Amino acid sequence: MRLTRIYFSEPLTADSNVLLPKETSHYLANVLRLKAGDTILLFNESNGEFLATINEVRKGGVSTIVAEQRRAPAGSEVSIELGLGLSKGDRMDYGIQKSVEMGVTAITPVNCEFGEVRFKQAARVENKLRHWRRVAVSATEQSGRLDVAPIEAPQNISDWLGSVKTSTRLCLDPAAEVRLGDQPLSSSVAVLIGPEGGLSKAELALAEKSRFTRVTLGPRILRTETAPVAALAVVQHLLGN
Structure with a gap:
């Protein structure tokens, strides 16, 4: 039986109580119906992955006893940054979820000319960021990764293009x-991947000026x-x- 994986951002060590x-406690106790004695996996990018046994389920939260380490933290030699054009609702969630599953290193939502999403209030931006970051954590737990790809605050496309420092820079263009x-x-x-309406001619030109190569995925x-x-x-x- 596959064990439930839970991301825990604080330090993890063997033979400790967490x-x-x-x-998270609500999810384990009320959704998955786990109880004392059940085993889960706790992990983070700094300490790796550990077996843990649920010790107590109470109103204040689920208490666990951390056992042996199953996987040590390991850095990746590959770094993939994604600039993803802002899209409506589930489309953005799906793009973030699957990108994390595919091993992306960082995601920045990008405001584009043909995008249909505009955040006019800072509070709405923060709410969306919290939601997207939860999506990223869930995808990390599901995919077996140890590290959660950061979801950065939305940027204008020109700002994101100017911030990129990678050696290889690609812009999807049919x-x-x-x-x-x-x-x-x-x-x-x-x-760089545009929103539903694609990237404008000006944005494609700006990407090329920023040393991005226009590439296609096919017909x-x-x-x-x-x-x-x-x-x-x-x-x-x-x-x-």
Whole structure:
């Protein structure tokens, strides 16, 4: 039986007692119906992954006893930054979820000319960020990763392009002549994917000025939530990761 994996951001050591946060405790006790004596996995990027036994289920939270380490923390030689055009509702959630599952290192939601989402209030931005970060944590737990890819605050496309420091820089464009699968890659990659309406001519020109190479995934035009999955699968395959 597959054990439930739970991300725990605080330090983890063998033979220690850990009281899980209320939201996590509610999920384990009331959704999964786990009880004292059941075993789970606790993990984070700094300490690795540990077996843990539920010691007590109470109103204040689920208490666990951390046992032996199952996996040590391990850094990756591959770094993939994703600039993802802001999209409505579930499309953005899906794009973030699947990108994390595919091993992306960091995601920045990007404001684009043809995007349909505009955040006018700081409180709404913070609410969305909290939600997206929960999506990222859940995808990390499901996929077996130890590290949670950070979801950065939304940026204008020009600001994000100017901040990228990676060696390989790719911009998805259905009209591009170069196929992603034919593009040589370094171990440090940035990928820009536009929103539902795609990237404007001005944005494509700005990307090229920022040393991004326009690449295509093939003759079919993919949805904005599907494109990250396809692009990251190709990148990871080319990098042998």
